[in-house]
Amino acid sequence: MKSIIATTITIVFIALSNAALADTASDTIALVKNAKGDCLNCHQIDKKIVGPAWKDVAAKYKGDATAQDTLVAKVIKGGSGHWNDQTGGLPMTPHPVKPSKEEIEKIIASILQL
Numbered sequence: 001m002k003s004i005i006a007t008t009i010t011i012v013f014i015a016l017s018n019a020a021l022a023d024t025a026s027d028t029i030a031l032v033k034n035a036k037g038d039c040l041n042c043h044q045i046d047k048k049i050v051g052p053a054w055k056d057v058a059a060k061y062k063g064d065a066t067a068q069d070t071l072v073a074k075v076i077k078g079g080s081g082h083w084n085d086q087t088g089g090l091p092m093t094p095h096p097v098k099p100s101k102e103e104i105e106k107i108i109a110s111i112l113q114l
C-alpha cells in the first residue's frame with residue numbers, strides 16, 4: 001500500500017512538473033500526444049501544413065494578454081479568418097470534446113511559449 005501511494009505521488013509530481021516545464025517544441029508535441037489530440041494532422045511546430053506553423057502563431061500573438069483565452073475558445077469552436085493568406089480561408093475543425101478544455105489550455109500555453 002505504501003509503495004502504491006509513493007508511486008502515485010511520484011506520477012502526480014512528474015505530471016505537474018511536465019506541465020510547468022512545457023516550454024519547448026517537444027513538450028508541446030508530448031502534450032498533444034498525451035491528450036490524443038488531432039492537432040498534428042494539420043499543424044507542425046515550424047512549418048505550415050493545413051494550419052499555420054505554431055511558431056508563427058506564437059509570434060503573431062506575442063505580447064497579447066488576451067491570446068491565451070481567445071485561442072482556447074478558437075480551438076474549441078473552430079473557425080477561419082486569421083490566417084487566410086496561408087490557408088486560403090480553410091477553417092480549423094471544432095474540438096468540443098477532445099482534447100478536454102484543460103488539455104487545450106495547456107497546449108495553447110505551450111504554443112504561446114514557442
Ligand code: HEC
Pocket residue numbers: 037038039040041042043050051052057071074075079080081082083084087090091092093095098099104107108111
Ligand atoms: C483539420 C485541420 C486542423 C486541425 C485538426 C487543427 N487545426 Fe488548428 N488551425 C487549422 C487552420 C486551417 C487554422 C487557421 C484558422 C484561421 O485562419 O483563423 C488553424 C489555426 C490554429 C491556431 C491559431 C488560431 C488563430 O485564430 O490565430 C491555433 C492556436 C491552432 N490552430 C491550434 C490547434 C490545436 C491546439 C489543435 C488540436 C486540438 C488544432 N489546431 C487542430 C487547422 C487545424
